Amino acid sequence: MTDEIIVVGAGGHAKVCIEILHEMGETVAYCVGDANASDQCVGVPVLKGDENLVDLHARGYRRVFVAIGSNRLRNRLAAYATELGFTLTNAVHPKAIISQTVKFGEGVAVMAGAVINAESVIDSLAIVNTGATIDHDCDIGRAVHIAPQCALAGNVTIGAFSILGVGAKVIPEKTIGEQVTVGAGGVVINDISASQTVVGVPARRLEK
Missing domain, CATH: 3.40.50.20 (Rossmann fold)
Structure with a gap:
């Protein structure tokens, strides 16, 4: 072996x-x-x-x-x-800054320059991309992708299979459901229910 x-x-x-x-x-x-x-x-x-x-x-x-x-x-x-x-x-870059109290699942990727703060949870197969910041007590679901330069304030929850585009931001204590796409640069100031695409500042549902 x-x-x-x-x-x-x-x-x-x-x-x-x-x-x-x-x-x-x-x-x-x-x-x-x-x-x-x-x-x-x-x-x-x-x-x-x-x-x-x-x-x-x-x-x-x-x-x-x-x-x-x-x-x-x-x-x-x-x-x-x-x-x-x-x-x-897991693949966790040595130049990421990660609290000792963060809990990781399996198959997680954390890129250089990422910051993950106290008592956050990063579930299996999630990606925390280059320069993204995740503040305290966040809960990042299975196979979520947090794209480069995203910023999550404290106590944010992201449901499984969701993706936050480049530079997206989420204010404290908001919940984003499963299979949500937040467009690049979007600013989430309200909870987002599952299976939506939201864009803009503030982020609003993209109508089909």
């Missing part, structure tokens, strides 16, 4: 996550990409097709990081990998 990591994904998000893992002192053996993927991803060889995970598990690999930007697809591929017997590892 080997301690090296398999990265699922071979695109731009995977590049960033591989470099984070390297900064953590980890070794990435392979990426697993789709049929259109390049042969290498920041110097890591790419195997094409999810079926390669079966062979890699048989060869003794047990640790995986799912580096897919799409929340739903990231969740699905993580479920597939764990069903095969892999364990999900």
Whole structure:
């Protein structure tokens, strides 16, 4: 059995996550990409097709990081990998600032410059992207994506599979439901119910 990591994904998000893992002192053996993927991803060889995970598990690999930007697809591929017997590892950049009281799930990505403050919870497969700030007592749901330069004040709750676009902001004690999209630069000053897209300042529902 080997301690090296398999990265699922071979695109731009995977590049960033591989470099984070390297900064953590980890070794990435392979990426697993789709049929259109390049042969290498920041110097890591790419195997094409999810079926390669079966062979890699048989060869003794047990640790995986799912580096897919799409929340739903990231969740699905993580479920597939764990069903095969892999364990999900976290990729947390050493230059992120994280309170010792933060609780992480599995398969979480935290990029450089991110700040996560006291007693926040980051559920499995969430992404806290470059320079994003999450203040105290926030609850970030499963497979949420907090994009670069977002700012969440204290006691904010974000439901599973939601995405906050680049530079979005949320004032204290607001709840955003599951599968919500907050457009880039949006400012959330009210609770947002599930399965909506909101944009603007203040953020309002985008009518179809």
